Amino acid sequence: MTSADLLSWLTIPAAFALDAALGDPRRLPHPVRWMGWTIGRAEPLFRRWLANERLAGLLFALSLIVGWWGVAALVTGLGWRLHGAVGFAVETVLLFYCLSARSLGQAAMEIHRSLSAGEVDLARSQVAMIVGRDVERYQADDIARATVETVAENVVDGVLAPLFFAAIGGAPLAVAYKMVNTLDSMVGYKNPRYLLFGRAAARIDDGVNFVPARLSPLLIGLAAWLTPGLAARRALTTAWREGAHHASPNAGYPEAAFAGALGVCLNGPNYYHGVLVDKPHIGVGLGTVGMAHIPLACRLMTRTALLGCLLAWLASY
Template identity: 40%
Template structure:
């Protein structure tokens, strides 16, 4: 049942405010396992028990993976619904606790801090530290990246994770409450663990990868709109591309991306910053020849452009918060 309504939206606004202020309190997760760790343990257990690619046909592998993600999805949703209903029955105090728990699964400040950790060594000219920092947020090989490659990797990660780490959880929470948030995070975690096109997960992880694509379909495009329409001007007196020109570039470039969803926020970011993103990169020793997004944009980039990306990100977060507040206010009328 859709849980959309002012009560849920107010809980969401409090959760966003808590996450923006506190982020990921490391002192908590040093003592207690993060909820995503529990999701990962459950997915890992199912992987060990049910994924035997050398003994299974592609059909059996796909069917097994589908059944696993259905059970995890349904079980997580049921537990989250029980917790939500129990907390909301306690009134305002329960709503605040629910917001606090929900904030743990939204990564606004954490994402900002991780990208800022790349910008600072770039500003200091410490390419070794910058490579190390960016390796924490990307899957590609980083040890040979120069300044522009590090900056590009950080900005791409910011754009993609803005969609699946913030906008998508917020979207599904707004529609279905805490159960929607938990269900999305389970699928997204499963995709990151088993949704790979390799010998072990090609069939078993197929359902998780396709479901993750489906759940991110609308959020990715909402992220693109936030990045496209939020107030922003690059520093240093550089002229910003007009919204119409950026939109034309998005329509041209987003479908070229290997992901059906990631190209939308990435191309919006590239257009607003007037830089080229994506392009060839190494995963391990394998060169993946990806096309550039916003080909023709600047390729000689560095800490200034990372800073611009962070300012665009902050502006988009504010617009998202205000939009949710406006919808909540309208629902209360």
């Protein structure tokens, strides 16, 4: 193995360590914010160019995904050609920006601190920033449940899936995944504006998350086994039995594994933009989520992320 190969192999653990140390540095430029800006500027252009909304949405999504992959591949390629250390730094930073384990845990623990202090109104405003549902009537247990669900679902979107694609195609493929994820969060809605135009973005997101979501219960189960007080076997059996019981084809698997590990019931009906969506419960027959489950969920997420990093690192060898 050459020095450049060794440096390339070390980008995954280096990026993971950087995320663990820094989280989301809000004062620094962030590619995900640039992705959002690109989506906002490109959408009206594609709508004007093509009258067929489904075709326009498909070309819009593919152009942005391929375009961002190309930019990331060009930047990392130039870095490696300049010097191994430059390539290592560029690829590490790009992958670091694709990970969000620390920021996810920080957001959840801020809500936990607010609930512990009895500041339910503050916790409600905090949870509204990380979920897409209506939370105006949420009380403490509802807020705790929404927080645990978000931690469970985003362990795939924010950690495992970027690592999975980095192991396959380096930071450029992780960047392309992040664009897919950002597109889905911005246009993948079933409302009059995006029902047709955003359909391709939503389907692509479902497709790229298919494998990481189904691998996640194995890592969550192992992380639960390594965490005192959590039930590893129940995490696996709940994921197997109820992972498909979700409106999303992928989100149910990590949520069911978390539900089993923590011994709580998640999901269920929620209001979105004033409309009641009748989602099935996951973890049927298990206990009610309380604020004490938030730090447990964060601990489980952190250990799952660490195992995912280790697996991706070994797979990239």
